[in-house]
Amino acid sequence: MTEIILALAADYGVPLLFCVTFLSCLALPVPSSLLMLASGGFAAAGDLSLPAVAAAAFCGAVIGDNAGYWIARHLGDRLGDWLAAKPKRAALRDKSEAFMHKWGGSSVFFSCWLVAPLGPYMNYVSGLSRFSWPRFALWGVAGEIVWVGLYVGLGYSFADNITAISDLLGNLSGFIAAGAVAIGLGIWLVRASKERNRKSDPAQAV
Amino acid sequence: MWHRVKDLWQHNRMALMAFMAVLCLAGFFGFKSVGQFIYWSDPQHLDQTLAGWMTPRYVAQSYLVPPEVIQEAFDLDPNALPRRISLDRLASENGLSLDALQARVDAAVADWRAANPRPSQ
Numbered sequence A: 001m002t003e004i005i006l007a008l009a010a011d012y013g014v015p016l017l018f019c020v021t022f023l024s025c026l027a028l029p030v031p032s033s034l035l036m037l038a039s040g041g042f043a044a045a046g047d048l049s050l051p052a053v054a055a056a057a058f059c060g061a062v063i064g065d066n067a068g069y070w071i072a073r074h075l076g077d078r079l080g081d082w083l084a085a086k087p088k089r090a091a092l093r094d095k096s097e098a099f100m101h102k103w104g105g106s107s108v109f110f111s112c113w114l115v116a117p118l119g120p121y122m123n124y125v126s127g128l129s130r131f132s133w134p135r136f137a138l139w140g141v142a143g144e145i146v147w148v149g150l151y152v153g154l155g156y157s158f159a160d161n162i163t164a165i166s167d168l169l170g171n172l173s174g175f176i177a178a179g180a181v182a183i184g185l186g187i188w189l190v191r192a193s194k195e196r197n198r199k200s201d202p203a204q205a206v
Numbered sequence B: 001m002w003h004r005v006k007d008l009w010q011h012n013r014m015a016l017m018a019f020m021a022v023l024c025l026a027g028f029f030g031f032k033s034v035g036q037f038i039y040w041s042d043p044q045h046l047d048q049t050l051a052g053w054m055t056p057r058y059v060a061q062s063y064l065v066p067p068e069v070i071q072e073a074f075d076l077d078p079n080a081l082p083r084r085i086s087l088d089r090l091a092s093e094n095g096l097s098l099d100a101l102q103a104r105v106d107a108a109v110a111d112w113r114a115a116n117p118r119p120s121q
Helices: A002-025 A031-043 A050-078 A080-085 A085-112 A116-128 A132-156 A159-200 B002-011 B013-041 B058-064 B069-075 B087-093 B098-115
Strands: none
Touching: A002 A050, A002 A116, A002 B087, A031 A050, A031 A132, A031 A159, A031 B058, A050 A080, A050 A116, A050 A132, A050 B069, A080 A085, A085 A132, A116 A132, A116 A159, A132 A159, A159 B002, A159 B013, A159 B058, B002 B013, B058 B069, B058 B087, B058 B098, B069 B098, B087 B098
């Protein structure tokens, strides 16, 4: 997939970049970060225009984020009865809504760039939990500015070795995403265990 | 600490296993990042091997030589419209392999570097 998309970069340049960032925000497995780096490199070499590259990547990402959000939101409305039918499902939905209400903005922002591999799923969770759309859109735009600026900027500045940058960033973002999930799961596990302790042995509770 | 792990193993086995798996994944990517950083810090690895997606001008950028050096090496007309063309297409249009292009680039870049020792800052 990576090879095919990259091979098209020289021929289709800016429009291709728009399509790829759009699709990547819907969780499709397209090499958006590598293409942004390569397009930034092409811009540095004079084969593409830098503002056009940045604008295409940014518009594709923002439109993709919002498309993912609305798809999930419509799906969530349809699934409303199914979710409410079982108390366990309803509780899960209420919990994720409460989480999004409290942490939604920053979660959307950081999922756009710092933990980018989780970004598309964050869009779907936001839509499913009926997170406020203006907040989602605003934080999403801010996050995508950072994401696009970071990758296109790195591609432009380090044009002499895109391969090195993309290898490094790919592993680094995998590390950060896995680390973030591990921390979240760890906190949840410790809390669950503590709560059980307190319930089973109230005397020991501190 | 240990009793907590045991407790979790009894009650949240799936979540605990998922936690371990994600932790291993983070370690894997962490080690790879460090390894790659060390690899690419070596100046010997700085010249990128040609890839099909690159354009002639991008190759020039990558090897830090003027675009004309690469255009000449590929027999491209420097006065032709500035056209983006991928090396894949360039190779197939001229019946060459990527390795052949690489050999031409290596030779042209070596010549240029011999004639222009260290770009003046």
